[in-house]
Amino acid sequence: MRAFWRWLTSMRTALLLLFLLAVAAIPGSLLPQRNLAPERVNQYLRDHPDLGPWLDRLWMFAVYSSPWFSAIYLLLFASLIGCLVPRLSQHLRALKAVPPDAPKRLDRLPQHADGLHHDGDPAAAAGAVAALLRKRRWRVAVREHPDGVTVAAEKGYVKETGNLLFHFSLLALLIGVAAGSWYGWEANRIVVAGPDYGFCDSIPQYDETALGARVGPEDLPPFCLQLDDFSVDYLDNGQPLDFAAKVTYTEGLNGAARQATIAVNDPLRLDGASVYLFGHGYAPIVRYTDRYGVSQTTVAAFLVDDDFLTSHGLAAFPDANVDPTGATPRADRAQTAFSCVYLPTVPDDVSLARSAHPAERNPALMCSAYQGDLGLDVGRAQSVYELDRRQLDSGALRQVGTETKLSSGQSWTLPDGSTMTFVGTRQWAALSVRQDPGKTTVLIGAVALLTGLLTSLTGRRRRVWARVVPDADGRSLISLGGLPRTEQASFAAEFAQLVSQLEENHGAPVRPAADVDDPGVHPGDARVRR
Amino acid sequence: MWTILGYTLAMLGYAVEYSFGAKGAVARVATAPRQRELVSVGGPERAHDPLWDDPDGAVAEPEPAVVVPVSTGEKGRRAALFGRVAVVLTVLATLTHGGVLVTRGLAAHRVPWGNMYEFVLAACFVGALSWLVVLVLRPTARLLGLFVSLAMVILLGFAMAVLHTQVAPLVPALNSYWLKIHVSAAASSSGILLMAFIPSALFLAREGWDRGKRSFPYSLGRRLPAADSLERLAFRVTVFAFPLWTFAIICGAIWAEAAWGRYWGWDPKETWSFISWVVYAGYLHARATPSVRKTTATWIAVAAWITMLINLYVINFVAVGMHSYAGV
Numbered sequence: 001m002r003a004f005w006r007w008l009t010s011m012r013t014a015l016l017l018l019f020l021l022a023v024a025a026i027p028g029s030l031l032p033q034r035n036l037a038p039e040r041v042n043q044y045l046r047d048h049p050d051l052g053p054w055l056d057r058l059w060m061f062a063v064y065s066s067p068w069f070s071a072i073y074l075l076l077f078a079s080l081i082g083c084l085v086p087r088l089s090q091h092l093r094a095l096k097a098v099p100p101d102a103p104k105r106l107d108r109l110p111q112h113a114d115g116l117h118h119d120g121d122p123a124a125a126a127g128a129v130a131a132l133l134r135k136r137r138w139r140v141a142v143r144e145h146p147d148g149v150t151v152a153a154e155k156g157y158v159k160e161t162g163n164l165l166f167h168f169s170l171l172a173l174l175i176g177v178a179a180g181s182w183y184g185w186e187a188n189r190i191v192v193a194g195p196d197y198g199f200c201d202s203i204p205q206y207d208e209t210a211l212g213a214r215v216g217p218e219d220l221p222p223f224c225l226q227l228d229d230f231s232v233d234y235l236d237n238g239q240p241l242d243f244a245a246k247v248t249y250t251e252g253l254n255g256a257a258r259q260a261t262i263a264v265n266d267p268l269r270l271d272g273a274s275v276y277l278f279g280h281g282y283a284p285i286v287r288y289t290d291r292y293g294v295s296q297t298t299v300a301a302f303l304v305d306d307d308f309l310t311s312h313g314l315a316a317f318p319d320a321n322v323d324p325t326g327a328t329p330r331a332d333r334a335q336t337a338f339s340c341v342y343l344p345t346v347p348d349d350v351s352l353a354r355s356a357h358p359a360e361r362n363p364a365l366m367c368s369a370y371q372g373d374l375g376l377d378v379g380r381a382q383s384v385y386e387l388d389r390r391q392l393d394s395g396a397l398r399q400v401g402t403e404t405k406l407s408s409g410q411s412w413t414l415p416d417g418s419t420m421t422f423v424g425t426r427q428w429a430a431l432s433v434r435q436d437p438g439k440t441t442v443l444i445g446a447v448a449l450l451t452g453l454l455t456s457l458t459g460r461r462r463r464v465w466a467r468v469v470p471d472a473d474g475r476s477l478i479s480l481g482g483l484p485r486t487e488q489a490s491f492a493a494e495f496a497q498l499v500s501q502l503e504e505n506h507g508a509p510v511r512p513a514a515d516v517d518d519p520g521v522h523p524g525d526a527r528v529r530r
Numbered sequence: 531m532w533t534i535l536g537y538t539l540a541m542l543g544y545a546v547e548y549s550f551g552a553k554g555a556v557a558r559v560a561t562a563p564r565q566r567e568l569v570s571v572g573g574p575e576r577a578h579d580p581l582w583d584d585p586d587g588a589v590a591e592p593e594p595a596v597v598v599p600v601s602t603g604e605k606g607r608r609a610a611l612f613g614r615v616a617v618v619l620t621v622l623a624t625l626t627h628g629g630v631l632v633t634r635g636l637a638a639h640r641v642p643w644g645n646m647y648e649f650v651l652a653a654c655f656v657g658a659l660s661w662l663v664v665l666v667l668r669p670t671a672r673l674l675g676l677f678v679s680l681a682m683v684i685l686l687g688f689a690m691a692v693l694h695t696q697v698a699p700l701v702p703a704l705n706s707y708w709l710k711i712h713v714s715a716a717a718s719s720s721g722i723l724l725m726a727f728i729p730s731a732l733f734l735a736r737e738g739w740d741r742g743k744r745s746f747p748y749s750l751g752r753r754l755p756a757a758d759s760l761e762r763l764a765f766r767v768t769v770f771a772f773p774l775w776t777f778a779i780i781c782g783a784i785w786a787e788a789a790w791g792r793y794w795g796w797d798p799k800e801t802w803s804f805i806s807w808v809v810y811a812g813y814l815h816a817r818a819t820p821s822v823r824k825t826t827a828t829w830i831a832v833a834a835w836i837t838m839l840i841n842l843y844v845i846n847f848v849a850v851g852m853h854s855y856a857g858v
Contacts, residue, residue, distance in 0.1 A: 011819045015812055022808040022837070029798040029849055036795065040850070064796050177794075186791065235699065243702050265706035265789045276791040434791045442793060446780045453773050 008075070009082035017076040024072055028063030031055065035062065077174060084167050091160045098141045099152035102465035106481030109465075111495040116478040116502055122149045122468040125476035129466045132501060138464065148469035156462050156485070162455025165448055172445030180438030185211040185220070190301050191227045192283045192428045197299070198226025198248075201273070201433065221272035221435075225249040228259075230280055230427035234359050238308050245277050245429045262431070272435060279304065279430035284342050284365050285423040286315035291334075291416050292324055301428040302342050303385045308355040311342045313385045315367075318376050321418070335374045337397075338420060339387055340367040365406045365422045369414055372397035461485040464498065478502070538683055613672050617665060620679065624658040631655055637697045643713045644700050646846055647693035652714070653842075654685050656721030664725060664763065671763065673755055677728050685724075708785035715778035719771045720838060723810075726767035727835035730828050733760035737825055761824055764831060765817055772810050779803050790852060798849035802841035809834035 007013055032040035041061045045052040059066030106112050118125035126149035130140045138153035187206040189199055199205045201224070203217045211217075226248050233241040245262040251270055262268045268275040283301040290296075302313030314337055321334035345357035346364045353366065375382065375391040382388055391397040404412045406422040413419045462484040471477040480499060484491040631651060635642035643652045661678045664671050700709070732754050739751030754760065782803070783793040794800060813834055816827040845851070 011815065012821070015816055015819075015822075018808055018812040018815070022805045022812075025796075025801050025805050025808075028796055029801040029845065029851075032850075033796065036797070037850075237698075239698065240702055241699060242705070264702045265708070265785075267788060267791065274791065276789075278791075432791050436792065439787060439793055443784070446783065450773060450776055450780060453776060457769050457773065 005082060008079045011083075014076065014079045014083065017072060017079060020072050021076060024063070024069050027060055028069075031060050031063075033061060033063065035065075073174075077171065080167055080170065084164065087160075088164055091157070091164060094160070095157055099139055099154040099463060101141075101143055101152055102150040102467050102481070106465060106467060106479050109481035109483050111480075111482030111484075111492060113480045113495075113499045116480070116499070117471070118468070118476040118478060120476060121474070122470055122476045125149070125468045125478055126151050126466065128505065129468070129478060129480075129502065132498070132505065133464065136498075148467055151466040151468070153464045154461070155464075156460045158455050159459025159461055160456070162452045162457075162459055165452030166456055167452070169445045169449035169452055172448065173442055176438040176441030176445055178438070179441060180212070180436040182212050182214045184434070184436040184438065185209070185215045186432060186434040187220075188278070188430065188432045190428050190430050191225070192299050192301055193227045193230050193426045194299075195226060198224060200224040206433075221251075221270065222253055223249055223251045223255070223270055223273070225275065225431075227427075227429050227431075230429050232280065232358070234357070238357050240358065243277060243280060245280075245431075247275075262429075273433050274435070276432045276434065277429055278432050281309060281311055281428055281430075282342055282344060282360075282425045283428045284313070284315065284340065284425050286338060286340075286365075287421040287423050288315075288317045288320060288336060288338075288418065289421075290317070290320040290336070290418045292321065294320070294322075294324060296320065297423065299426055300384075302340075306354065307358065309344050309358040310353070310355040312340065313342070314339055314383075314387065315420075316374060316376075316384075318374055321371075321416075334371050334416070335376075336414075336418070337370050337374055337387060338367040339370065340365050342366075342425070360425065363408055363425065366403060367406065367412070367420070367422075368403045369400050369412075369420065370397050371400050371414075371416070460491065462491050462494075464495070538679070613675070616675055616679075617672065620658070620675065621662065623682075624655070624662060627651075627655050627658060634697060638699065640700055641710050641714070643717055644698075644704055644709070645693075645695055646842075647689055647695050649713065649717055650685060650689040650693060650842070652717040653720040653724070654682055654689075656718045657724040658682060658721075660722045660725040660767070664767070668763070670755060671729075673753065674728055674732060677732060678725070681724060681728060703789060706785060706789065708781060708788070712778060712781040712785050715774055715781055719775035719778055720842070722767060722771035722774065723835060723838060726764050726771060727832065729760045729764040729767070730831045730835070733757055733764060733828050734825065734832070736760055737828075761828060764828065768810065768813065768831060772814065775803075775807060775810065779807060795852075797853060798845045798851040799841065799853035802837060802845050806834055806837040806841060809837055 032044055034041050044061075045056065048055075055061065059068065063069055103109070107114070118128060120128070123144070126142050129151045130142050130153075133140045133151065133153040136155075138155045139157075140151060140153045143150045143152070187201075187203070187209040189206045191197060191199060201220050201222060203209055203220070211219075227245055228248055229246040231242075231244050231246070235241060243264050246259065247262060247268065248257050248259055249268070249270070250257050260268050262275060262277045264277055267277070281302055281304040283299045285297060285299050287295060287297045296317055296319070298315050298317065300313050300315045302311035304311050316335075316337040318335045318337075320336045341353055342363070342365050343353070343355040344359060344363050345355050345361040347354065347356035370387060370392075373391055373396040375388040375396065380388075387397065400416070401412075401414050406412055406420075408422060408424050411419050411421040462482065464480065464482045466478055466480050468476050468478050480495075480502075482491065482495040482498075631642045631648075634648060634651075638644065642648050657678075661675075665675075732750070735747050736751035736754040736757040738748035739754075740757055751757075782800070786795065786800075787793040809830060813827055813830040816822040816830050817824075846853075
């Protein structure tokens, strides 16, 4: 156990786990992932019937929540904690520690200067040196010796502080991510523009929801929202310039109605949730007057097929063709549905069933009519954009008439005398409502991480010592030595500045340092560098 | 167009110097002590430094006295002249390169990094700038110019030939002030990391040459600056770029929260940024661990740069993700 812990917390293991983590992240970027694109996962499974199930068993379609991916990062974090805790206590001790006394030979240090004079006695001279160092925020210790006074100073603890901050903020990130996955939730809904198509924040009103492990339906904050208008600007080549969804919303149970605009990079921030704009499209309005003269209107949001908003969908009338007098038995099923493709701009070459521009410049709805049993009563989950294949295959649902192209306002009479009218369109917007309570923690963690990274990469630990001895005429002679923990040019400059400041403060003549004549031996010395 | 021509001419100049100037001044100066003082900032903390732990117990390591040979010869001087001309050409090319970006930005009325072509252009521009900065700080690094300009010509040539797109306004998803921050940070760190990759790769060549390898990639090492100084240059540049890369990822996450409703979603581009970040972090750790050899650490740095390339080229063309926009 002890050996395992030592192995786990060694730098080699940490490096190994880091690379494992990097390698383990790769398959998730190459294979479709369930949480991002479930339909592409199903497609992949259909295309690779042999390989697919095996990959699935290895969690290859949910890499980032797989046990093996989790195992790697949890081990990594265990290793990190095992390394950080001793380092933290060590650092706390170092923060309180007194800088060690000066070595015997200051002239052997990478930086040194000799022959500074001070008019006072050694204690006063040492006090002056210590004061200068303290002013420059060095940690200073003055020690009296029989032969003189030494000043020891150390600086640059911030490097290790930054280092620890960086690594602890990684833990904060992990906590934030975990909080988000437990207490976060998201829900999506397609909203057609208009006052009758608003929705309120409750599970049944959403098209799809994903709640975190610790979130229940009652945790969703109460608010209602309706789409007043959706506007888009396009270039002539069809590239959109700007999307804006104008909405009216009420917060709380009896909140006042407020207006807001949701744009692509500009979500609506509510108390306890944010509303994002993810997509948009057209919802054709179709009126159907059945053989008994009963009219119904539906606004069907169509699924977008391409960048020019060629869309397809279904206008279904399951309650149509029921004799209001009850004279004809209900068994004669004549539920009616129109499977249509909508082109906001019909191209010049009409043989192409693709829109030529996303704006409604020359709109047309191309529909096929079907009558029979739509298969809605079986209780099977069914696409709202496509007819049920099984009903078509079994013959329970049959096409009537031929495919017909309708422009806005046009009507089409089916063989049974009923008529369908393409009234026009409305816009719809795909909204996503999300809440991630962990994201503030993650943001703070990220900022702390960057701060820690910068200080640990730029911080430098270094020590300076001074030895003050009395000289022959009762004054003091100061010699200085400096030792950077890491090799660095800037320390030489800092040391030189320190020396020159001491010279200025005391106006004492400085005897040239012994090494000036011998640049090869002490290349780090400030004087040589200059 | 002129930019590439400029870099190509500069490359020729560097090549001449590189091929014929081995006996010249630059090659020798490259091993001179001047480098020690310039490259050492931010070096790794030694875990157990006898000098630090017990200053009495050790004597300051004497640096090997280096005699800078003054012997250059006519041939060497001419090669060095070519090198200087190459530097001037690099400056001119970088200026036109900047001009391309500025005119593109003016033409589009927006920041000139709104699609992949412009991203590569901007990243290479930062790469060229950081090369010039390295040159100012360390004139002796000039021998690397051949490889820097080669990389520029390849990257920009590919961008011109394959990625070029007409000036167009931004798609709405990109229309955010985060574009300025996130993408410029990402492009800059990519460009600067290119300037770290080149000395890393050349260090491996030089180091192999020093160990007696004479086959092709190692044969390049013969005329390169000392392995030690290449390695330290690479490390310093990475130390500069890594926080910038971290910043780019954080900004991307903040933007993603506003645009896509989540700060992190394992989109392929995000995943590969994460992979690069992890591998570069591994490099920094390996470099700071005394028991890990410098060559091992440098191989990690090279691997990290390859993940950056994969992220830019492979992911944009192959993977389907939310970072794909019109015109790639």
